[in-house]
Amino acid sequence: MTENLEQLKKDLENQVKLAEDRLNQLQYLQADFDNFRKWSEKEKTSIIALANENLIKDLLIILDDFQRALPSLEQEQNREGMEMIRKKLIKILGEYGLSPIVCVGKKFDPYLHEVICKEKCKEETNTILEDFSTGYQLKSKVIRPSKVKIAEQIEENEGENNG
Structure with missing residues (x-):
């Protein structure tokens, strides 16, 4: 009986150790997944920022064209319309951080x-x-x-x- 009890205690200790090992593995896996999630979110944000930057650089060419064209416009009506479009473009780009x-x-x-x-x-x-x-x-x-x-x-x- 005592031998059987000793065997059960050993089995219990082994099972407890195994459970602790599995818990540690699970915690490491969870931490790795959390780090991956944070990294992928950061990478996604970086890609979006780069795409926005390239688009904004292209739109700056149009903004420059507006600024060069405005002084040459003589008709007041056309000038006001072009100025409104330029201001809207500046406002929109400003909302993106420009x-x-x-x-x-x-x-x-x-x-x-x-x-x-x-x-x-x-x-x-x-x-x-x-x-x-x-x-x-x-x-x-x-x-x-x-x-x-x-x-x-x-x-x-x-x-x-x-x-």
């Missing part, structure tokens, strides 16, 4: 701006004087840098060393 990079009067930042030319003037060096092409950010990512003209400070004795 914002223009405001730069005139600010310091040159190579991450936000692309220098097209420099002009000697009394402004502080690397101050942006003119914005030739508006740059845009999609949320916090620059998708198109601004094309700008920056100041190059005139030195005081620049014309005095001629001879």
